[in-house]
Amino acid sequence: MRKPVFLFAAPAMAVAALSGGTISAHAAEVQMQASGPVVELGVSETVLADPDMATVGAGVTTRAPTASQAMQENARKMTAVVERIAALGIPDDRIQTTGISLNPRYDYRNDDVPQFLGYDATNNVRIELRDMERVGAVLDALVEAGATNLSGPDFGLIDPKSAQAQARRAAFQRGMTQATxxxxxxxxxxxxxxxxxxxxxxxxxxxxRDMIVVTASRREGASSPVKPGQVGTVVMLTLKYEMTR
Known part of the structure; x- marks a missing residue:
């Protein structure tokens, strides 16, 4: 995600700052004159932190002879999954529908006319979890409720600002040291x-990292093993300096 560009000028010049959550920004708005050689550096720093959020995808795919039947059956099964999500204590604002689709399916294995198999209806949701200890249990509960599609978990930080600030300071200091x-x-x-x-x-x-790669066999009655490890927040700076005497 590109952040705004900040141009730093001498005291006699204005400081230009482009605000907003834009995807990209360019430094061409203000041109600064440099009398000495200019050095440009690309510096990145990564800060590791324990995740406090995980997102998982869950959904149901059903097949039926007609489109209407496929959608009705899908709605019935997906309702059971959504009700199970609510029963797990996950707030509504952490559940988001990510896609509903309906497509005809054919068997193309024969050289003759493809054989119509029916209609596939799919409904998927994205779920945000805040309890890292329950991720495996939640996945198991979704399958038990009838979910046929699972994805994730993707781990992250609820508020990455502190990690970003730490990485930014480290990148800036390293860039200044290298340029000097x-x-x-x-x-x-x-x-x-x-x-x-x-x-x-x-x-x-x-x-x-090797330490977070886990392979374990499922024990009867045990939750699926999930190891969140750590996540990294990366800040990349492009720095331009004028060499001075």
């Missing part, structure tokens, strides 16, 4: 002046 080192490696330059900053944030990306 480059300037001092050049002849006659001792420091740098910041010209512009562009930021991009990747929130709550699961970190693939």
């Amino acid at each position: 080192e480059l300037a001092r490696m050049a002849v006659s330059y001792t420091g740098v002046r910041l010209l512009s900053v562009e930021e991009a944030v990747s929130e709550n990306r699961p970190m693939q």
